[in-house]
Amino acid sequence: MALLYTLKKQVLEANKQLEKYGLVTFTWGNVSAVDRDEGIMVIKPSGIPYEELKIEQLVVMSLDGERIEGELNPSSDTPTHLYLYNNFPKIGGITHTHSIWATSFAQAKRPIMALGTTHADYFRGEIPCTRTLTNEEIEKEYEQNTGKIIVELFNNLDENELPGVLVANHGPFSWGKDAFSSVKNAKILETIAEMAYRTYVLNDNVKGINDFLINKHFLRKHGANKYYGQNDE
Amino acid sequence: MALLYTLKKQVLEANKQLEKYGLVTFTWGNVSAVDRDEGIMVIKPSGIPYEELKIEQLVVMSLDGERIEGELNPSSDTPTHLYLYNNFPKIGGITHTHSIWATSFAQAKRPIMALGTTHADYFRGEIPCTRTLTNEEIEKEYEQNTGKIIVELFNNLDENELPGVLVANHGPFSWGKDAFSSVKNAKILETIAEMAYRTYVLNDNVKGINDFLINKHFLRKHGANKYYGQNDE
Amino acid sequence: MALLYTLKKQVLEANKQLEKYGLVTFTWGNVSAVDRDEGIMVIKPSGIPYEELKIEQLVVMSLDGERIEGELNPSSDTPTHLYLYNNFPKIGGITHTHSIWATSFAQAKRPIMALGTTHADYFRGEIPCTRTLTNEEIEKEYEQNTGKIIVELFNNLDENELPGVLVANHGPFSWGKDAFSSVKNAKILETIAEMAYRTYVLNDNVKGINDFLINKHFLRKHGANKYYGQNDE
Amino acid sequence: MALLYTLKKQVLEANKQLEKYGLVTFTWGNVSAVDRDEGIMVIKPSGIPYEELKIEQLVVMSLDGERIEGELNPSSDTPTHLYLYNNFPKIGGITHTHSIWATSFAQAKRPIMALGTTHADYFRGEIPCTRTLTNEEIEKEYEQNTGKIIVELFNNLDENELPGVLVANHGPFSWGKDAFSSVKNAKILETIAEMAYRTYVLNDNVKGINDFLINKHFLRKHGANKYYGQNDE
Numbered sequence A, B, C, D: 001m002a003l004l005y006t007l008k009k010q011v012l013e014a015n016k017q018l019e020k021y022g023l024v025t026f027t028w029g030n031v032s033a034v035d036r037d038e039g040i041m042v043i044k045p046s047g048i049p050y051e052e053l054k055i056e057q058l059v060v061m062s063l064d065g066e067r068i069e070g071e072l073n074p075s076s077d078t079p080t081h082l083y084l085y086n087n088f089p090k091i092g093g094i095t096h097t098h099s100i101w102a103t104s105f106a107q108a109k110r111p112i113m114a115l116g117t118t119h120a121d122y123f124r125g126e127i128p129c130t131r132t133l134t135n136e137e138i139e140k141e142y143e144q145n146t147g148k149i150i151v152e153l154f155n156n157l158d159e160n161e162l163p164g165v166l167v168a169n170h171g172p173f174s175w176g177k178d179a180f181s182s183v184k185n186a187k188i189l190e191t192i193a194e195m196a197y198r199t200y201v202l203n204d205n206v207k208g209i210n211d212f213l214i215n216k217h218f219l220r221k222h223g224a225n226k227y228y229g230q231n232d233e
Helices: A002-020 A078-087 A100-108 A135-139 A142-156 A179-202 A211-222 B002-020 B078-087 B100-108 B135-139 B142-156 B179-202 B211-222 C002-020 C078-087 C100-108 C135-139 C142-156 C179-202 C211-222 D002-020 D078-087 D100-108 D135-139 D142-156 D179-202 D211-222
Strands: A029-035 A040-043 A059-062 A067-069 A093-097 A164-167 A171-176 B029-035 B040-043 B059-062 B067-069 B093-097 B164-167 B171-176 C029-035 C040-043 C059-062 C067-069 C093-097 C164-167 C171-176 D029-035 D040-043 D059-062 D067-069 D093-097 D164-167 D171-176
Touching: A002 A029, A002 A040, A002 A093, A002 A179, A029 A078, A029 A179, A040 A078, A059 A078, A078 A093, A078 A142, A078 A171, A093 A179, A100 A164, A100 A171, A100 A179, A100 B179, A135 A142, A135 B211, A142 A164, A164 A179, A171 A179, A179 B179, A179 D100, A179 D179, A211 D135, B002 B029, B002 B040, B002 B093, B002 B179, B029 B078, B029 B179, B040 B078, B059 B078, B078 B093, B078 B142, B078 B171, B093 B179, B100 B164, B100 B171, B100 B179, B100 C179, B135 B142, B135 C211, B142 B164, B164 B179, B171 B179, B179 C179, C002 C029, C002 C040, C002 C093, C002 C179, C029 C078, C029 C179, C040 C078, C059 C078, C078 C093, C078 C142, C078 C171, C093 C179, C100 C164, C100 C171, C100 C179, C100 D179, C135 C142, C135 D211, C142 C164, C164 C179, C171 C179, C179 D179, D002 D029, D002 D040, D002 D093, D002 D179, D029 D078, D029 D179, D040 D078, D059 D078, D078 D093, D078 D142, D078 D171, D093 D179, D100 D164, D100 D171, D100 D179, D135 D142, D142 D164, D164 D179, D171 D179
Parallel strands: none
Antiparallel strands: A029 A040, A029 A093, A040 A059, A059 A067, A093 A171, A164 A171, B029 B040, B029 B093, B040 B059, B059 B067, B093 B171, B164 B171, C029 C040, C029 C093, C040 C059, C059 C067, C093 C171, C164 C171, D029 D040, D029 D093, D040 D059, D059 D067, D093 D171, D164 D171
């Protein structure tokens, strides 16, 4: 239970970071985190403003979709979060927002090419955009199907090296080792999206950077031989 | 009278929200609310800065256009507000601004297509743009005629499912069940407009999302079977 | 002298408004005001940050260009201000900035068409852009020549109905009945420029609004029969 | 040592200015300064947030690349800073960021033309963009090679009159007589980049201003006969 309280505190704080980082309008975003040993996920309740959000309002769900704790309805995107936790075994936190830049790419159904080292520092390649859902997939289990088309897209991609995605016509999802990491990746995705947009306007024939430079930067920060930051990170 | 005081407090606070939400430059915006039982509307006085606005400065108008209370001139857009209340029987509050993004669409005379779920969560279809006024309509009863071309445009649309409009060459009007709801819709319209602009730049052949997805999202938030937010909303 | 102190206080406060309104980076802007009875102008000293600016640092110039009071050098744009006061007999204050949007139009040498009522509320027609200076005009009396090409451009325009201009390759100048009014017009010009830019991107064939609508809005706010704001304005 | 403490205080303060000026997301930027008499450079440690940064965490490096003081790893861009100090003999401070606008130009591999007097006030000509690095240059001594391609580019340019550069696919570096001056030039480069972007969108055939106007403005602020600002500057 002490662990659960810690997890809840992280989820609470991470949800509040969405406003601090300028990623949300009204309540258009939610963060969750998972405790895989307990088989549970903690997530924001639906429609509650971040500044009013209290720890006891957070909703605890089992990974097979039962509400375990909390009197409020969980975020309507809950089935998407659950599907991702159940299929991406190493992720610990998930963030979903309708942030302006990433959502604009999602609406344009345009992936975000790796155009510079800022991108390559955090995403080892293009940030992909899902296909659109069929009417049948929208009609029934819409939110779970949103998770499915993400996972489908990552069949040939590594979610641990590409910690985010654009859902066509909808917006971004990002993830990380915990709730904070998923919010940080949401902010990075948003910033990369803004710079990619500007780059496309300045040069509509721009090519992505090559794999050599992508790997150099990604591994400088994330590989076994990383040398960015301090040793204890 | 207790009711009138409550209405005034809401109109006061809602006008101040225009600055908080970044929707206004100087005094370029106004919010009103209606009490249909009393047949009156409360509206901001013309040209008074939001931070200086006091409850006793608000102007009370009858729905047929007589000033009932208040020593200041009401907003110059008052006849537009009145015309909308008289023709949209269920709306309770109206907001008009010259916010950057929505006004740019209005100046371009370009409706805002439903390009994503953010849009569909609040507007059940394209946000339309009125025709331009004729010289005769500008010459005489200009502000009332602005209301008329909005209502004309909604002959085949449902104002309760499309809580906002672009007035060509002018800017946005939005409405809702009360003053706060109309301001919220003004902020949503502005945000949707920004994302639509970005989307068009990223993909100039983008198509609007289909009715299936529009209905799914709109009804998820607004229909009889809505499941977004908490039950008491 | 009491009058001079009042004028200085206005110029001090108006210069500080440049930061509040987001019109300046570092010290890239200056405001002045004139006392035509005394034949003097008060202007910001060159290169002093706004937050540090003190009333005793302001520079008093005669309208024929002599420094009358103040130990600091006046703004390097001083000869432009003087030239405008000497040729636009009714203006009382002048603002010059390198604000982002208006400067971008000036760099593009593109006038700002009247695309909507926001524009027409304050500028009775297109905001023009000067020609570029010749090498001779740059070489000698550069700053005064900047004033000359503005005045040249207004030979067939009324500076009292178009309170601002774009200087090609440089940035905007605006004016008004006093220092505050010139800053207000600088902010309006900047906002109009941003909306015009967005409008052009959304519709590259957009036409300016017609004179009928321009006159309606301009005279609603500025004519003898104006009805915007309160009677005492 | 008193001198070193002063240098460290400047570097600390200058790094904190990166946030104040809106030039950084997370820890994506670093400032250094050099003491050429002592043959040392002070630089930010890698990955430490600006608001937490303390003077004792700064890293002191010799100009040939040895860590002299400090327990933390220096910024991963340290070899680039060192290479620049060793090849640009008059510069005293260096700033590197991933600021949005300048980075977008760097990603587009597009130099920033001198489009107006704002540019010419600080940069005597186009702000160039480096070539991309070869795979060999990325593989070994990547950060030092980043310095090399900058210096290579300045073979025929004067770094004292062009205090900044775009590194292709990466972002901007800027410099100045000390740490503060390099941050100021970073902010100016960022602002110029934003205005150049807007200008290109408004006029895709825009030409740079001529050398006559560039020299006039640059020398007005920086030449022996400069007359901008106060005499003691």
